[in-house]
Amino acid sequence: MKREQAGATVVEFALVLITFLAFMFAILDFSRMLFTWSAVNEATRAGARYAAVCDSTANAALVLAKMQALAPQIQTANIGWDPPGCGPTSCIGVRVTVTGMNYNFITPIAGLARLGAIPMPNFATYLTREDMRQDTNSAAICP
Numbered sequence: 001m002k003r004e005q006a007g008a009t010v011v012e013f014a015l016v017l018i019t020f021l022a023f024m025f026a027i028l029d030f031s032r033m034l035f036t037w038s039a040v041n042e043a044t045r046a047g048a049r050y051a052a053v054c055d056s057t058a059n060a061a062l063v064l065a066k067m068q069a070l071a072p073q074i075q076t077a078n079i080g081w082d083p084p085g086c087g088p089t090s091c092i093g094v095r096v097t098v099t100g101m102n103y104n105f106i107t108p109i110a111g112l113a114r115l116g117a118i119p120m121p122n123f124a125t126y127l128t129r130e131d132m133r134q135d136t137n138s139a140a141i142c143p
Helices: 008-054 060-070 108-112
Strands: 078-082 093-098 123-128
Touching: 008 060, 008 093, 008 108, 008 123, 060 078, 060 093
Parallel strands: none
Antiparallel strands: 078 093, 093 123
């Protein structure tokens, strides 16, 4: 009797381990997606803060670099100054928007399920210069 059931424990352990790892990878991927969501959201806030303080419409590349320091997967950011075409002393506020972000799974379970990239929502932040205690008549240059 013992000899017939010698491998039963190994088979049961393998089935339980596969199920456990599938759930664990799903939790890890979902957690990573929430982290990415939070990082991109915070990057738009940091970009808007940097743009509001630097108060120059020519610093769009620097704003994107600051955002990529927080979330490297950001490729482009739309930076809109309010009102359009304003100068360093006439801008009222800035809106930083990140669109077209996709989340890609890293675990093999998503590949087996043939899950593609999940589109993330658009992230946007608007700040006025007054929110950052920046004088609207100042021509301060960002370092």
